[in-house]
Amino acid sequence: MRIAVARETHPGETRVAATPETVAGLVRLGHEVAVQPGAGHGALIDDDRYADAGALLLEEPFDGAELVLGVQPLDDAGRSRLRPGTATLSFLPATLMLADLVARRDAGLTSFAMDYVPRISRAQPMDALSSQSLVAGYRAAVVAAGRLREFFGLSMTAAGTIKPAQVLVLGAGVAGLQAIATVKRLGAVVRGYDVRAAAAEEIASMGAVPVDLGLDTLEGAGGYAREMTAERAALQRERLAPYVAAADALITTAAVPGRRAPVLVHRAMVEAMRPGSVVVDLAADSGGNVEGVEPGRVVMIGGAAVWGGSNVPAQMPAPASRLYAANVLAVVTLLTREGDFAPDFDDEIVAGMCLTHQGRVRNAMLAELLGSE
Amino acid sequence: MRIAVARETHPGETRVAATPETVAGLVRLGHEVAVQPGAGHGALIDDDRYADAGALLLEEPFDGAELVLGVQPLDDAGRSRLRPGTATLSFLPATLMLADLVARRDAGLTSFAMDYVPRISRAQPMDALSSQSLVAGYRAAVVAAGRLREFFGLSMTAAGTIKPAQVLVLGAGVAGLQAIATVKRLGAVVRGYDVRAAAAEEIASMGAVPVDLGLDTLEGAGGYAREMTAERAALQRERLAPYVAAADALITTAAVPGRRAPVLVHRAMVEAMRPGSVVVDLAADSGGNVEGVEPGRVVMIGGAAVWGGSNVPAQMPAPASRLYAANVLAVVTLLTREGDFAPDFDDEIVAGMCLTHQGRVRNAMLAELLGSE
CATH class of the missing domain: 3.40.50.720 (NAD(P)-binding Rossmann-like Domain)
Known part of the structure; x- marks a missing residue:
């Protein structure tokens, strides 16, 4: 045919x-x-x-x-x-x-x-959702490395030690795990969080420290996360806040095909990041994991530059x-x-x-x- | 005081x-x-x-x-x-x-x-020239990774294998070695060349393959390279040409403080690179290692995007x-x-x-x- x-x-x-x-x-x-x-x-x-x-x-x-x-x-x-x-x-x-x-x-x-x-x-x-997420996750890491004007890895130099950057990755599906693997390769200290407790092992296997917020797991169908209640979402944001504030770069990857992405990070949480920090939101096209993100643009929230991904696989x-x-x-x-x-x-x-x-x-x-x- | x-x-x-x-x-x-x-x-x-x-x-x-x-x-x-x-x-x-x-x-x-x-x-x-070169070398690698719209590292996926990118680094001083180390971390296949034969060992120690063009070494004072004759420069370009053509990303770092940088790569050599290739020239401020480079701009030469570094340490x-x-x-x-x-x-x-x-x-x-x- x-x-x-x-x-x-x-x-x-x-x-x-x-x-x-x-x-x-x-x-x-x-x-x-x-x-x-x-x-x-x-x-x-x-x-x-x-x-x-x-x-x-x-x-x-x-x-x-x-x-x-x-x-x-x-x-x-x-x-x-x-x-x-x-x-x-x-x-x-x-x-x-x-x-x-x-x-x-x-x-x-x-x-x-x-x-x-x-x-x-x-x-x-x-599975094209996975293959394209692999591309997006890599791109997210490279974009974060390029936008954060600090070294990702530790360096010992004659003029002193350069501390490694702190990177937090939210969502540990294919994109999140690929982002973790890539920023880890560059030497950053990486933390990862996912609402599915089973993801902790995968996060650790990529060399990142899994963040445990002491909340119930939300395993859903097809390896995706279940939707959560408003109370759970609020508690999660509250407990994530100090991790976001401590990060030099935040990469968010929590998306469920065909649905609005969950808002994991409120504006005030980004405002608590240090000046010069970077946020890369891969879910911007589906509403964003970060409040205030705009797909295809970089917006300043407090002292952080928030990069909203728009059709990120098409960037490679x-x-x-x-x-x-x-x-x-x-x-x-x-x-x-x-x-x-x-x-x-x-x-x-x-x-x-x-x-x-x-x-x-x-x-x-x-x-x-x-x-x- | x-x-x-x-x-x-x-x-x-x-x-x-x-x-x-x-x-x-x-x-x-x-x-x-x-x-x-x-x-x-x-x-x-x-x-x-x-x-x-x-x-x-x-x-x-x-x-x-x-x-x-x-x-x-x-x-x-x-x-x-x-x-x-x-x-x-x-x-x-x-x-x-x-x-x-x-x-x-x-x-x-x-x-x-x-x-x-x-x-x-x-x-x-x-030694501030060294410390700032360290910054510039890292930045060159990150810029190359962000501009090359291919994966740097090898990936085995359910949809097939992604081949690693080929990166060529010219000049193996502090900046060149740092660039090599950083692109290597991301999984690229890296080749390095320097006119000083002694640099081959350092290139290899960073995980790159030293390129041997079969030319005399040019060790000079203070660890810098000596200037070369026009004949030697022409022969070097001729023998470098196939390596440049084979590279997905070319990073050039050959500079001598206070002097015009040597032109290592002629326009025709860049034109022989594949479409979508990337060139990062750290020596653009001092005239450039690549013919046609402009500091602070990206110019297209053939199908390659040529990024001219301008005060690169100030970018971090x-x-x-x-x-x-x-x-x-x-x-x-x-x-x-x-x-x-x-x-x-x-x-x-x-x-x-x-x-x-x-x-x-x-x-x-x-x-x-x-x-x-």
């Missing part, structure tokens, strides 16, 4: 859903791959390299395509160009774009969402695209057989990722959300 | 020549320290902290001062406010500012230059000031006895640092330069 890869139209999106390596993989699976010229420019991939890998370069790649690959969901114009029955595979944060979901249903599109890959072992090679387009495209190739391998589109809806991964198909919303939770509107 | 610390007036200078810690040290030596309000603002040091350390906060700190401390040389206005016989201690790159040297001589000032501390063991605690004002102020305290300790100014001109360090005294230029090389004008 023909698989299409178009230029991303979302502002600031630099990634691409297929690389020359994954195009070669798709061709080996028996598919024809149509790539729109320029699709890889943001990720520094020339059209020639796609052609060398076996892609057709087509200005209208959707024509005749059965499956459309993307990073961001198609915009209205892109979606309206697809025939009923066409399948799409991209991020699709459906709870935040229910109108889009309805339009997809009504247009008879089959929608596979990378954000809905179940968090099971077999699906790990398809080449590696983020390589990982995302590999995730996508693994999903396409699952969805097709001998070059034909053949999704097995009895498969837990296929069923979990498919949000619309044959004129209906397949995901029970989303169907319920729509019904209740 | 009274020691003065004024606000730096040089554009972009954020450092300060004394910190609260070194003010306390100067007071313990029996001195009175006059600090101009705001002198520490660039380095995030409040006036109150100076006062707590025992400083007088005076808007006219030069009045009655026998010794004036600074980072940059005083400008004309500052210099003209000093009585004959007053001593100054600051960086003073005299070969680049001979007119200033003559004005100092004619004004009867005693000028001690931090750039002229001899490179002997006993002087290491006073707090640690740079702490180290510089410690160097200055060590020099003041050498220059004074029981609270009085008592330089021993028979001391190799004192003699080496003193450029003007009692109406004459003391440094033989500088006196010759002036005589030959």
Whole structure:
């Protein structure tokens, strides 16, 4: 079948859903791959390299395509160009774009969402939330190192000892653990906190000191944290405050896909940090872990510079695209057989990722959300 | 005696020549320290902290001062406010500012230059060129990590392996070795080159691979490299070219105080780097190791972003000031006895640092330069 890869139209999106390596993989699976010229420019991939890998370069790649690959969901114009029955595979944060979901249903599109890959072992090679979080976590650490105008590591010099920086990382999912590993490599003294007690061991394994606030654990489904009560959240902030005040750099990474991020740090807590301190909030796009953060901007709160991440994986387009495209190739391998589109809806991964198909919303939770509107 | 610390007036200078810690040290030596309000603002040091350390906060700190401390040389206005016989201690790159040297001589000032501390063991605690190079080398590595939109280190992920970045560091003095150590910490594959063969061992000790171009060594005085012939420079560039082309990030640190930096990398060599590559040139202020670099700017050469460092230590004002102020305290300790100014001109360090005294230029090389004008 023909698989299409178009230029991303979302502002600031630099990634691409297929690389020359994954195009070669798709061709080996028996598919024809149509790539729109320029699709890889943001990720520094020339059209020639796609052609060398076996892609057709087509200005209208959707024509005749059965499956459309993307990073961001198609915009209205892109979606309206697809025939009923066409399948799409991209991020699709459906709870935040229910109108889009309805339009997809009504247009008879089959929608596979990378954000809905179940968090099971077999699906790990398809887990784009994790792969992109890895990129974001690394970037958060590098941004913090660049913005904090102090050494991260200890140095013994003839002119005296340079003390290591104190870094606090909140949220110990993939992004948080990668941030911890990276700042630790640079020699900082790192503390980590997560509402899930089980995370303490992972935090320690990365070389950071797990912070114990003496609160109940909040393990939830799929390895994510459960939502907490307002009382618990307030107590947590109160007990986190001295750790925030002691940090030279604070990196926050607590996000739950499709929901507003929890506010872990109030403005007054940032104001208690030393002048010259740095805050990097990876959750800024979904409301922020830090009160007052703005995505894509640096705002001063007290003497601290607060960096709000905006589509942070897209800030490292080449590696983020390589990982995302590999995730996508693994999903396409699952969805097709001998070059034909053949999704097995009895498969837990296929069923979990498919949000619309044959004129209906397949995901029970989303169907319920729509019904209740 | 009274020691003065004024606000730096040089554009972009954020450092300060004394910190609260070194003010306390100067007071313990029996001195009175006059600090101009705001002198520490660039380095995030409040006036109150100076006062707590025992400083007088005076808007006219030069009045009655026998010794004036600074980072940059005083400008004309500052210099003209000093009585004959007053001593100054600051960086003073005299070969680049001979007119200033003559004005100092004619004004009867005693000028001690931090750039002229001899490179002997006993002087290491006073070696500000080294301490500031340490800061610059760290900053170069962090800037390169932030600008290269690839991972520095290897990662094994469910979506495939991320290859480590290739970093080439030219010049293995204090700055180059610190840059090597820092990028190595982040997991990059690092190569290092220096014209001094003895540097290979130091490069290797930091975890980098020393590049051997099969050329003669150029050991010079004071641990610095000798100047090379045009033929040797051309051959060196020719043999370096493939290493530059293979690097994701190039960091250049070859500088000799008071002279134009050697051009190690021609424009065509940068143009051969991959798109998205990064160049960080720490020598941009003294002409640059990379042809086409501009201090304080990022210019694109081919597909590479070339970052020209401008007063790089001042980009980390707090640690740079702490180290510089410690160097200055060590020099003041050498220059004074029981609270009085008592330089021993028979001391190799004192003699080496003193450029003007009692109406004459003391440094033989500088006196010759002036005589030959």
